[in-house]
Amino acid sequence: MKTGSIANNASLAPHLPLKFTLKDGRECLIREMTEDDAEELCEFLPKTHLESDFLNYLPGEFDKTIDQEREFIREHNAKPCSISMTAVVEGRIVAVAGGASPEQRRYVHHAECGLVVLKEFWGAGLGRRLMGCLVEWARQAGLRKLYLKVFGDNSRAIRLYESLGFVGEGRLKGDVLRGDGTYGDTLIMAHFFVGEP
Ligand SMILES: CC(C)(COP(=O)(O)OP(=O)(O)OC[C@H]1O[C@@H](n2cnc3c(N)ncnc32)[C@H](O)[C@@H]1OP(=O)(O)O)[C@@H](O)C(=O)NCCC(=O)NCCS
Numbered sequence: 001m002k003t004g005s006i007a008n009n010a011s012l013a014p015h016l017p018l019k020f021t022l023k024d025g026r027e028c029l030i031r032e033m034t035e036d037d038a039e040e041l042c043e044f045l046p047k048t049h050l051e052s053d054f055l056n057y058l059p060g061e062f063d064k065t066i067d068q069e070r071e072f073i074r075e076h077n078a079k080p081c082s083i084s085m086t087a088v089v090e091g092r093i094v095a096v097a098g099g100a101s102p103e104q105r106r107y108v109h110h111a112e113c114g115l116v117v118l119k120e121f122w123g124a125g126l127g128r129r130l131m132g133c134l135v136e137w138a139r140q141a142g143l144r145k146l147y148l149k150v151f152g153d154n155s156r157a158i159r160l161y162e163s164l165g166f167v168g169e170g171r172l173k174g175d176v177l178r179g180d181g182t183y184g185d186t187l188i189m190a191h192f193f194v195g196e197p
Pocket of ligand 1 (some may be wrong): 118121126150151154159
């Protein structure tokens with residue numbers, strides 16, 4: 001355990017699994033992601049890249065094999081301070097979210113996080129639930145801040161993060177190549193638990 005007072009994985013997700021009802025009445029289960037999700041994620045993730053221009057991969061760019069995805073999940077979950085979550089509706093993965101701290105001692109007090117919801121499920125309350133789980137995870141891990149990067153024109157996501165207590169920290173200009181060939185800004189937003197400036 002190299003993270004000082006930061007809690008280890010075993011105690012980080014006491015709020016999972018979480019069952020709740022979506023706004024459309026369907027039942028949803030949010031649980032920790034396992035290596036067994038790899039095969040379905042290799043279909044789920046490329047689909048999300050086709051549905052949204054607000055994600056890190058351009059359409060068609062994701063080319064991990066199931067074994068590589070399995071290894072990615074294994075490595076992520078083995079980090080001293082990390083979380084990965086899968087949201088399941090009617091037996092299929094409809095959203096994922098995760099976060100992790102760097103392992104260097106200078107940086108273990110914070111974590112970066114991210115999430116994606118299948119378009120068919122936008123507006124059903126999943127994003128808010130998943131972000132709530134990430135914030136709760138970070139709080140219980142004893143982190144000082146949880147941050148994320150969001151494209152500057154992703155107003156829907158930015159509104160969600162602001163409503164959960166995230167504030168803008170800075171803007172990386174011309175940071176990201178968009179689907180239409182233009183370059184856009186990336187906004188860094190953080191939720192401070194301790195030492196908010
Ligand atoms: C951004 C994203 C994660 C939000 O997830 P979601 O499940 O749609 O969000 P929710 O249903 O929990 O809604 C959260 C908030 O979004 C806003 N929202 C929801 N539906 C909306 C709509 N149709 N139009 C505009 N805003 C909407 C509301 O402010 C809502 O707040 P409320 O809970 O008080 O109603 C999801 O749309 C997504 O995955 N988008 C593509 C990828 C992406 O942008 N990921 C984030 C990268 S930083």
